[in-house]
Amino acid sequence: MFENLSDKLQRAFKSLRGQGTITEENIGEALREIRVALLEADVNLNVVKDLIDHIRARAVGQEVMTALSPTEQVIKIVRDELIALLGKDTARFKFASQPPTVILMAGLQGSGKTTTSGKLAAWLQKGGHRPMLVSVDVYRPAAREQLKIVAKSIKANLYEGDLKGETAGTALVERLAKEARREAIITGCDTLIVDTAGRLHIDEDLMDEMQRLKALLNPQEILFIADAMTGQDAVRSADEFHKRFSLTGIVLTKMDGDARGGAALSIRHVTGQPVKFIGMGEKPDAFEPFHPDRIVSRILGMGDIMTLIEKAEEKLDRKKSEDFAKKALSGDGFSLEDFRDQLRQIKKLGSLQSIMKMLPSVGPFQGIQQMADQVDESQFTRVEAIINSMTKKERANHEIISGSRRKRIANGSGTSVQEVNQLLRQYAQMRKMFKSAGKGGMLQRKLMGSLGGMKGMGR
CATH class of the missing domain: 3.40.50.300 (P-loop containing nucleotide triphosphate hydrolases)
Incomplete structure (x- = not known):
C-alpha cells in the first residue's frame, strides 16, 4: 500500500544528500517534496500541515544531532513524527473484568x-x-x-x-x-x-x-x-x-x-x-x-523484519528448519524431499511477494521490493508438482533419474522436460553451494545459533 509514498519520500531525502548542514533553505525544499508526497498519498490536509510544522521545528531547532548527516537527521525526525502521528505504542485490547x-x-x-x-x-x-x-x-x-x-x-x-x-x-x-x-x-x-x-x-x-x-x-x-x-x-x-x-x-x-x-x-x-x-x-x-x-x-x-520473524515463529516448524540446516550444511546434503518440505514451509508465511516487501528497500536489500512484483508464484506450485511426480528413491538420489524418467516426471507433473532439467540443475548447484559453505562447521554453527536466537527476538 505504501510503495508510492515510500518512493516519493526517498526522493525527498535525496535532495539533502551532499549537504554539510541543515539550513532553512535546504530543509524547505525537502519539506515541500514531503508535503507533496503526503498529499498525493491522500493524507488529510490538516494532518499534513501539522506534520510538516513539527518536522520543520525539530529540523532547524536544537534537537539536531551533529553525529548524523543531514539526510539521516531528517529521516530520524520524519520517523519520530510519523510514529507520534500513528500513536507511538501498540494499542491495547480491552477485556471485561467479568466475561463476556x-x-x-x-x-x-x-x-x-x-x-x-x-x-x-x-x-x-x-x-x-x-x-x-x-x-x-x-x-x-x-x-x-x-x-x-x-x-x-x-x-x-x-x-x-x-x-x-x-x-x-x-x-x-x-x-x-x-x-x-x-x-x-x-x-x-x-x-x-x-x-x-x-x-x-x-x-x-x-x-x-x-x-x-x-x-x-x-x-x-x-x-x-x-x-x-x-x-x-x-x-x-x-x-x-x-x-x-x-x-x-x-x-x-x-x-x-x-x-x-x-x-x-x-x-x-x-x-x-x-x-x-x-x-x-x-x-x-x-x-x-x-x-x-x-x-x-x-x-x-x-522493511518490517520483526513482523516477518513473528510470522516465522508462528507458522514454521522450528525442528524441521533446524534439521534442514544441519543436512544442507553437512557432507551428505539435503534431498529433493527436504527441499520440497522447505518450500511448503515458506508458503506458510504467505506469498513470496508479501515476504519480500517486508525486507528493507534501502541498503543491501535495495531493489528487492521492485523485484517482488515480478515474482511468479506459480513456479512454486510447478516445482512441488515435479518433485511429487518422482518416486521416493528418485527424491532421495536425483542422480538416478535418467532421460526417460525425466520425461515421465514431466508428463506426471504437467510440466516440460526442460523445466524438470532446470530444477535438477538448480538443486545440484544449491547442494554444492551449501556443502562448500558448510565446510569446517563454522557456518553451520552460526546458522544454528541464529535459529536458536530467533525465538527470543519476537518477544
Whole structure:
C-alpha cells in the first residue's frame, strides 16, 4: 500500500544528500517534496500541515544531532513524527473484568465488517480465548449467512437465533443481541463479537440502532471497520461514528491493496482513536495488531523484519528448519524431499511477494521490493508438482533419474522436460553451494545459533 509514498519520500531525502548542514533553505525544499508526497498519498490536509510544522521545528531547532548527516537527521525526525502521528505504542485490547467481553463492530456496508469479525475471532482463539459471533444485520440475509460460513471456517461459536418471522427492525436486533450475550454466558464463551448492520452511507436509522445496541450491551470495545481503499471517505465516516458513539479503536481493512495509504496516516489524528488492527488479505490469519513503529519502517523503506520473524515463529516448524540446516550444511546434503518440505514451509508465511516487501528497500536489500512484483508464484506450485511426480528413491538420489524418467516426471507433473532439467540443475548447484559453505562447521554453527536466537527476538 505504501510503495508510492515510500518512493516519493526517498526522493525527498535525496535532495539533502551532499549537504554539510541543515539550513532553512535546504530543509524547505525537502519539506515541500514531503508535503507533496503526503498529499498525493491522500493524507488529510490538516494532518499534513501539522506534520510538516513539527518536522520543520525539530529540523532547524536544537534537537539536531551533529553525529548524523543531514539526510539521516531528517529521516530520524520524519520517523519520530510519523510514529507520534500513528500513536507511538501498540494499542491495547480491552477485556471485561467479568466475561463476556462485548465487542461491537461498526462501519458502513462493504467495509469488511463480517470478514473482520471472523478474523478477530480467530485472533482471539489464538490467544486462548473462546469467542462467540453473532450477526444482528437482520436486513440482509446474505450477511448472516456469510458470518455463518466464516464462523464454520475458523471453528468459532456462532449464535444464529430464531428470527421467528418477525419484521426486520431495531426490536429484533435488540432481542438477538440479548439472546447472544445470554448464550455466551451459558456456553462459557468469554468474548461476544457483534457484527452490526451497515449502510451505503451514514443515516439516522443506522446511528439510532447503534446507539441502542451500545446502551443495551455496554461494550468494552466499539471498533470502526474502515476500508483503507476508500481513503478520506473512511476517515470522515470514522470521525462521524466517533462523535456519536465514542469509538475505542479502528480496524483498517484491505491494507494489502494498492490504495495510497492516506487513511492509515490520517485516521488516528482526526478521530483521536488508535488503529488497533489491520487486515492484510482475505484469509482468517491475514490480520495483525497495528504497530505504529513497524508501519513507519515500511513507509520509510526500512522493511518490517520483526513482523516477518513473528510470522516465522508462528507458522514454521522450528525442528524441521533446524534439521534442514544441519543436512544442507553437512557432507551428505539435503534431498529433493527436504527441499520440497522447505518450500511448503515458506508458503506458510504467505506469498513470496508479501515476504519480500517486508525486507528493507534501502541498503543491501535495495531493489528487492521492485523485484517482488515480478515474482511468479506459480513456479512454486510447478516445482512441488515435479518433485511429487518422482518416486521416493528418485527424491532421495536425483542422480538416478535418467532421460526417460525425466520425461515421465514431466508428463506426471504437467510440466516440460526442460523445466524438470532446470530444477535438477538448480538443486545440484544449491547442494554444492551449501556443502562448500558448510565446510569446517563454522557456518553451520552460526546458522544454528541464529535459529536458536530467533525465538527470543519476537518477544
